[in-house]
Amino acid sequence: MARERAAAVCTACENVLAVTVWEDGSVHPIGTGATCSCGNETFDVLDDSELEDVPDVDDRGRPQA
Numbered sequence: 001m002a003r004e005r006a007a008a009v010c011t012a013c014e015n016v017l018a019v020t021v022w023e024d025g026s027v028h029p030i031g032t033g034a035t036c037s038c039g040n041e042t043f044d045v046l047d048d049s050e051l052e053d054v055p056d057v058d059d060r061g062r063p064q065a
């Protein structure tokens, strides 16, 4: 798949987000599509081993019950 789902940490507020990583390497938070809720646009993508820290969300970024 060209777009991979991953977890990433906001470099400004350290919030962990579910993101998609596009084939050009850009990172797009699921739900907001561009920025963290704090407005930052830069994220550090985490390894899969760190995914357990990420809440399950659907494609619109809403937590699943």
Ligand SMILES: [Zn+2]
Pocket (backbone or CB within 6 Å): 010, 011, 012, 013, 014, 015, 036, 037, 038, 039, 040
């Ligand atoms: Zn942030």
